[in-house]
Each structure stands twice: as C-alpha cells, then as structure tokens.
Amino acid sequence: MERHRDEQVIKKGPWTAEEDEVLMNFVNKYGPKDWSSIRSMGLLPRTGKSCRLRWVNKLRPNLKIGCKFSAEEERVVIDLQARFGNKWATIASYLPGRTDNDVKNFWSTRQKRLARILQSPSSPLTSNLEKIKGKSPALVHEMPTPKAPEFNTPQMKEAASSSSKCQSCPSSSMGNSEILQIMSLPNFMMTPNSINLDSTTMPLLDTIETDHHNKSSTQTSLQHSFTHLPFLPESHNSVLGLCESNFLDVFASTRQAVELENVSQINFGSPFLELDGTGRNDGRADSFFDELPADMFDYL
DNA sequence: AACAGGGTCAACCGCTTCAGG
DNA sequence: TCCTGAAGCGGTTGACCCTGT
Incomplete structure (x- = not known):
C-alpha cells in the first residue's frame, strides 16, 4: 500500500477475487478502456495501469491460463524472436491466448537455462x-x-x-x-x-x-x-x-x-x-x- | 524432514508512444 | 507546437511451488 498525491490509498500486490469481479463488471459495462476512471469512480483502489495489466494478463477472454507452451508455440516463439527480437507484444499477437507477459516469461526461462548450461x-x-x-x-x-x-x-x-x-x-x-x-x-x-x-x-x-x-x-x-x-x-x-x-x-x-x-x-x-x-x-x-x-x- | 536451487508466474516500474486539448 | 495524461511495452523482481539432495 502506498499513498498517492490525493491521499487516496493505492493498493498493490495480488488481486483478490472480489477485485477481479469489480474489474470484470467495469469492462463489461464500459469496455477495456479508461482504466484510470476505475479509481476515480471509486470502484477500486488500483492504478489504471494495474487494472489494465490485470485485464490483459488474466481476465481477458480466451486466455490460455495455466497451460504450458505447446511444442508448436515454442517453435513459433523461437522463430519470431529471431525475426523481431524482444518484441514480446508482437510475438504474442501470433499466439492466440498468449500475452506478452507469457512470451516474455517463457523466453527468459529459456535464456536462464541456456546461460546456466553454457556458463558452467x-x-x-x-x-x-x-x-x-x-x-x-x-x-x-x-x-x-x-x-x-x-x-x-x-x-x-x-x-x-x-x-x-x-x-x-x-x-x-x-x-x-x-x-x-x-x-x-x-x-x-x-x-x-x-x-x-x-x-x-x-x-x-x-x-x-x-x-x-x-x-x-x-x-x-x-x-x-x-x-x-x-x-x-x-x-x-x-x-x-x-x-x-x-x-x-x-x-x-x-x-x-x-x-x-x-x-x-x-x-x-x-x-x-x-x-x-x-x-x-x-x-x-x-x-x-x-x-x-x-x-x-x-x-x- | 529440512534445505537449496531452479522454474514459473504475477505484478510492478520506468520509459516510450500516442492522442487530445 | 507544446503539454499532459493515458496506454502500451519491455525489463525486473519477488513470491510461490516443485524437485533433488
């Protein structure tokens, strides 16, 4: 928790099911935009950035939650990373149900593993x-x-x-x-x-x-x-x-x-x-x- | 059973880009 | 043209879980 300029408490950290529900209701009513108004309307004590991130990474429809990358998805990531570099959002756009965060995490895990092997x-x-x-x-x-x-x-x-x-x-x-x-x-x-x-x-x-x-x-x-x-x-x-x-x-x-x-x-x-x-x-x-x-x- | 190390994932931070006034 | 706030993006961190010793 931290205090903002206007003394309103900004909540950080993991989201609760109640917060998710409020966010979902907001998006259903107004669409996935105007994120900062969620706080200004007093719906959630979260920043607009935080709300957007939560929606994009966890609440958006058709996300592959808790589903490991398939072999085909891995191949696509590797290939597209070679083409685009670390443009995770671009790469994610080729993978239905995957977010840039997913791709980024997947890639950094691979890199760490490879680095550990090669730097022994x-x-x-x-x-x-x-x-x-x-x-x-x-x-x-x-x-x-x-x-x-x-x-x-x-x-x-x-x-x-x-x-x-x-x-x-x-x-x-x-x-x-x-x-x-x-x-x-x-x-x-x-x-x-x-x-x-x-x-x-x-x-x-x-x-x-x-x-x-x-x-x-x-x-x-x-x-x-x-x-x-x-x-x-x-x-x-x-x-x-x-x-x-x-x-x-x-x-x-x-x-x-x-x-x-x-x-x-x-x-x-x-x-x-x-x-x-x-x-x-x-x-x-x-x-x-x-x-x-x-x-x-x-x-x- | 306790511990250490690695993997995974969610979330935050800082920077850049974009759009509206 | 400039300023400002919102949105988007990539990098990083830390908590949690799993596995091996």
Whole structure:
C-alpha cells in the first residue's frame, strides 16, 4: 500500500477475487478502456495501469491460463524472436491466448537455462578463453572471467586437447575450438533460423577458418573433437551428425554476411531441423541445442 | 524432514508512444 | 507546437511451488 498525491490509498500486490469481479463488471459495462476512471469512480483502489495489466494478463477472454507452451508455440516463439527480437507484444499477437507477459516469461526461462548450461565454470570450453583473448585484446574486458577448467577424467583431458589439435589435420589448429568457444559465449544465441551476434561473437567469427585449405579438414577436426567428448556411446551418432551437416557452412556464411552487410543477426532458414539429412521438421519445437543429446549438456 | 536451487508466474516500474486539448 | 495524461511495452523482481539432495 502506498499513498498517492490525493491521499487516496493505492493498493498493490495480488488481486483478490472480489477485485477481479469489480474489474470484470467495469469492462463489461464500459469496455477495456479508461482504466484510470476505475479509481476515480471509486470502484477500486488500483492504478489504471494495474487494472489494465490485470485485464490483459488474466481476465481477458480466451486466455490460455495455466497451460504450458505447446511444442508448436515454442517453435513459433523461437522463430519470431529471431525475426523481431524482444518484441514480446508482437510475438504474442501470433499466439492466440498468449500475452506478452507469457512470451516474455517463457523466453527468459529459456535464456536462464541456456546461460546456466553454457556458463558452467567447470566447462572445458572455457580453456580456450586465453587463446581468444590473445587474438582479440579489445575483447578481454567484455568476456566473463572463467575459473580454470578442471579435467578430472582421462576422457576430458583427451577431449580438451583434441579440441585444439587434431592428429588427422595437424595444421588445422583453428576452427573447431573456436566454434565451441563461440557456442559457449553467454550472449551467443542460435535458433533454428538464425544466429544472433554481438560485439563478443563477431570478432571470433574471424578466427574460424572454414575454408582454410579445405572445409573437410576442419570438419574432420571438429568430428574428432566431438568423438572424444565424454558423451554416452549412443549419443555419438547424433553429435557426429553435426559435423556431417552444414554446421560449418552456417559459421562460414555468417562470417561472410557480417562482412557484406554489417548486420547483427543472420537468418539462414532451418538447417538444424534437418540434421538427419532427411529434411525432417516434425514440428518439434526448440532451439538447436535441444537437437543435441541430453548428456551433451550434462558434460558442459 | 529440512534445505537449496531452479522454474514459473504475477505484478510492478520506468520509459516510450500516442492522442487530445 | 507544446503539454499532459493515458496506454502500451519491455525489463525486473519477488513470491510461490516443485524437485533433488
């Protein structure tokens, strides 16, 4: 509770059923407008903003209350966020029964989850930070400060070393490790349709040499790295699918687009919905990361 | 059973845009 | 053209619930 200029008490906090009823009656009588008159008429001790928000988010007809986002809705949100950015009201207009608040909450939950996975200090991916810093000094202050990675198992030690050095491609010390590094950046976002770039991501694209001597050597190197990561055996095929797909092309085309258009978001269709090479898009929603085996994120 | 951590959701805040005087 | 209040929007916060330890 707080006092307003005119000494009328403004109520804050959760709405009661009685207040909802008063608000509903008001809207039924006058329509969803003139929100501030609800208080001036003495109907409710709430601000117009508060009344409007309550109506829009909870009392409006045809809202999907207490109903989780379907796979299709998730896919739409991810796709539209890539197109429109954080225009939650715009995105919500494509989803009947969903409010901008719903979409916003859904997205922030996803972001938090992803950030937590990628920012895990125990991730060996952070081992490449020093190398990246050396290549791009201007980047140093923008990067999160990682703890020294811990490689507890022989598998992890092997994975860490192989991600920057590959026996079958000795000269290919760049490419795969940088891709892993970019994927681990907190602000890096990859959706089924686009890559979002920021000031920390873009300079790193320059370090990816997907066309250096030839693409297949980098691909082989990346493949080698993934093979040595400690996934469950049954997950290796899925992971290796990344290397066999246009995974590298995505980064290569992204870099080219940055050079040509000076843009911060690259749209490229839905390459990751077709990882199995069949063009499959069964409507399953989720970002590129959800196409990966679950134990991949356990490892990260 | 108690606790911690994460997820979800409702609501508030501050800023911008719009419309009317 | 400027001012003011209303409406709209995105970011943030905090309470509550659930789950794992």
